[in-house]
Amino acid sequence: QAGLPPGMAQGMSAVVFAGSAQFMITQLVAGGTPFVVIILTGFVINLRHALYSASIAPHLKPLSPLWKLLLGYLLTDEAYGMGITRYDLTDRGPFKHWFLLGAGVILWVGWQISTALGIFLGAQITDIWSLDFALPLTFIALVVPMMKDRAGLLAALAGGVVSILAFGL
DSSP, rough: OOOOOOOHHHHHHOOOOOOOHHHHHHHHTTTTTOOOHHHHHHHHHHTTTHHHHHHHHHHTSSHHHHHHHHHHHHHHHHHHHHHHHHHHHHOOSSTHHHHHHHHHHHHHHHHHHHHHHHHHGGGSSSSGOOOGHHHHHHHHHGGGGGOSSHHHHHHHHHHHHHHHHTTTO
């Protein structure tokens, strides 16, 4: 719907492996937004990845820079959620980075297939299906299992309240 050529849409999906950034970029391109604004907005949206990286870094400390670069590229919200939950609960071994790699690769392949399906079949989906809820639902599904204590619950509640109060902004 945004008018991106199929090759560009699939290429963006391969290079920018961050769904929220891809949705935002597509909307801004469709609106004729200047390139600099698109890049800065993408940077701000993905700042949460710095927090993910800081949180998971102690688990990946002994790895080579090449491993860290690869895992950094594959570090999405979903991969982080699965990885940190496993690392914090059970995995203390020296090969735990393979779990994060496996999760990241599976998510990346699934995302590429989903993008291709969306490019070629997306026009067949009508507005009646109302798929706008998919992105927020993904984040809810990631947060709920991580609320294990009072601090986590309060953080989730604070985030929910702020998002409701700031909705009009």
